[in-house]
Amino acid sequence: MITDQELQACILMIYGLLAAATIISFFLEKTIIAKRGMQTFINIRQRINSWWVMMTVLVVAIFLGKIGTIILFALISFLALREYITMTPTRPADHRALFWVFFILLPYQYLLIGLQWYGMFSIFIPVYAFLIVPMRSVLKDDFDRFLERTAKIQWGMMVCVYFISHIPALLYLEVDNFQGSNVKLLLFLILVSQMNDVFQYMVGKTSGKTKIAPAISPNKTVEGFVGGMILAVLFGSMLWWATPFTKFQAAVISAAICLVGFFGDLTMSAIKRDRGVKDYSNLIRGHGGMLDRIDSLCFAAPVYFHIVRYYFSSTQNF
Amino acid sequence: MIGEMLCSIVKFISGAHARWVDCPCEDKQRIYFANHSSHLDAFVLWAVLPSEIRQKTKVVGAKDYWEKTGLRRFISLKVYNPLLIDRNQNVTPEDPRHPINQILKVLEDAYSIIIFPEGTRNAEEGVKPFKSGIYYLALKKPDIELIPVYLENLNRILPKGEILFVPIIGSVVFGSPIKIYPGESKEGFLKRAEEAILSLEEK
Numbered sequence: 169m170i171t172d173q174e175l176q177a178c179i180l181m182i183y184g185l186l187a188a189a190t191i192i193s194f195f196l197e198k199t200i201i202a203k204r205g206m207q208t209f210i211n212i213r214q215r216i217n218s219w220w221v222m223m224t225v226l227v228v229a230i231f232l233g234k235i236g237t238i239i240l241f242a243l244i245s246f247l248a249l250r251e252y253i254t255m256t257p258t259r260p261a262d263h264r265a266l267f268w269v270f271f272i273l274l275p276y277q278y279l280l281i282g283l284q285w286y287g288m289f290s291i292f293i294p295v296y297a298f299l300i301v302p303m304r305s306v307l308k309d310d311f312d313r314f315l316e317r318t319a320k321i322q323w324g325m326m327v328c329v330y331f332i333s334h335i336p337a338l339l340y341l342e343v344d345n346f347q348g349s350n351v352k353l354l355l356f357l358i359l360v361s362q363m364n365d366v367f368q369y370m371v372g373k374t375s376g377k378t379k380i381a382p383a384i385s386p387n388k389t390v391e392g393f394v395g396g397m398i399l400a401v402l403f404g405s406m407l408w409w410a411t412p413f414t415k416f417q418a419a420v421i422s423a424a425i426c427l428v429g430f431f432g433d434l435t436m437s438a439i440k441r442d443r444g445v446k447d448y449s450n451l452i453r454g455h456g457g458m459l460d461r462i463d464s465l466c467f468a469a470p471v472y473f474h475i476v477r478y479y480f481s482s483t484q485n486f
Numbered sequence: 487m488i489g490e491m492l493c494s495i496v497k498f499i500s501g502a503h504a505r506w507v508d509c510p511c512e513d514k515q516r517i518y519f520a521n522h523s524s525h526l527d528a529f530v531l532w533a534v535l536p537s538e539i540r541q542k543t544k545v546v547g548a549k550d551y552w553e554k555t556g557l558r559r560f561i562s563l564k565v566y567n568p569l570l571i572d573r574n575q576n577v578t579p580e581d582p583r584h585p586i587n588q589i590l591k592v593l594e595d596a597y598s599i600i601i602f603p604e605g606t607r608n609a610e611e612g613v614k615p616f617k618s619g620i621y622y623l624a625l626k627k628p629d630i631e632l633i634p635v636y637l638e639n640l641n642r643i644l645p646k647g648e649i650l651f652v653p654i655i656g657s658v659v660f661g662s663p664i665k666i667y668p669g670e671s672k673e674g675f676l677k678r679a680e681e682a683i684l685s686l687e688e689k
Contacts, residue, residue: 254655260645266652449655
């Protein structure tokens with residue numbers, strides 16, 4: 169049972185926001201349909217409904233404790249990597265390497281968190297998975313586009329597995345004067361980064377003009393980026409009570425999450441464009457695939473993890 | 487019961503879903519023809535069909551393949567009850583045991599069928615030249631729609647010669663029906679059928 173009152177407040181706030189979004193979408197139904205068309209409205213409604221599901225899954229995992237949370241993010245990594253590899257041109261010679269990637273390397277990275285072996289956790293994928301992937305492929309004696317194939321698999325492991333694994337790893341940090349409350353560190357990252365996506369979408373849709381990288385993403389505008397970031401930073405600083413940060417620190421850290429997250433979003437869009445697809449899959453109604461939903465989180469997670477670890481943890485056992 | 491469960495499992499593993507891009511999903515007699523590159527092909531294509539259509543659809547498979555191991559015998563007998571063709575027999579085209587006559591018999595019983603005109607699994611890109619069976623079926627049954635089906639990524643989930651699967655997302659793309667033109671040559675028709683499948687790669 170969750171006894172932490174701040175955590176209870178966080179969860180109540182999440183459902184409050186979801187309820188508010190649902191109610192507002194009912195009130196604005198006619199306006200949105202008149203101004204933006206039926207399609208946009210259906211998409212917004214689907215997005216909100218999917219948010220209810222995603223947030224409930226997250227809350228259930230938090231209830232189940234550290235192990236439950238690790239398993240949830242291992243599954244998220246698995247689904248994201250599945251979408252990434254599906255879109256990546258691999259050859260039959262990579263088959264065994266891919267089997268290792270999905271069923272041995274990915275679970276092991278998450279096992280390392282549970283074992284609290286920080287040294288190995290922080291180098292396993294950049295060093296050992298990096299070595300194992302080409303070692304397993306090269307035996308198949310197929311050099312066609314070898315560097316391209318290997319590099320793309322390694323990149324997928326970094327983005328979908330290594331970076332995402334930093335989210336549940338937050339639970340094992342020893343933050344000064346914050347013992348047993350780490351799940352709120354995790355919620356702070358997820359809430360700020362996801363609210364940033366929502367704010368950018370809203371500001372971009374209503375007043376976006378100056379496109380940042382129109383070839384990659386026609387929806388990304390300077391106005392959406394700046395406006396979304398300001399709102400998300402305000403949101404983050406108002407969440408300071410749930411964190412070990414001061415208001416100012418919470419604002420600076422939120423800004424870092426938003427900035428890096430924005431580039432995560434744009435980078436993953438560039439990869440989709442290059443492969444000529446719009447979404448990574450159709451797993452989450454209204455949002456696209458798992459990777460479409462977590463693209464900003466992928467990039468923000470390791471940066472946030474390191475900020476917390478270096479500035480707020482004096483023991484650094486994990 | 488076991489059949490429905492196995493279908494769900496196969497759909498889950500392969501992540502495969504049907505995409506009816508140029509052809510509505512309808513409950514009528516059809517000949518589905520697809521590219522062939524994985525053990526999964528026949529089963530997945532059959533499994534993604536809605537169950538009421540699936541019950542009236544038979545896979546045409548090779549007898550030696552489907553009777554080789556216990557698992558294959560179990561799947562073919564208990565689950566999808568395919569039409570098994572003996573690839574090695576030597577009979578005249580008039581003989582009822584001739585593969586084309588066996589398939590025509592199934593079509594006369596109002597079943598839809600799934601065929602793989604390449605004849606065997608292809609480990610390369612694209613498709614192998616089609617065998618002529620599909621041409622004779624088109625000639626003898628001009629009223630039945632011939633639907634090209636592109637099986638995408640199934641060969642990456644379980645390539646020829648591998649036993650371990652990799653969880654890549656597959657899909658089954660249904661294209662617009664093709665018909666034989668009056669007086670069309672065998673080669674011309676087969677080429678067009680191959681291209682009908684390859685054109686779905688981009689959709």
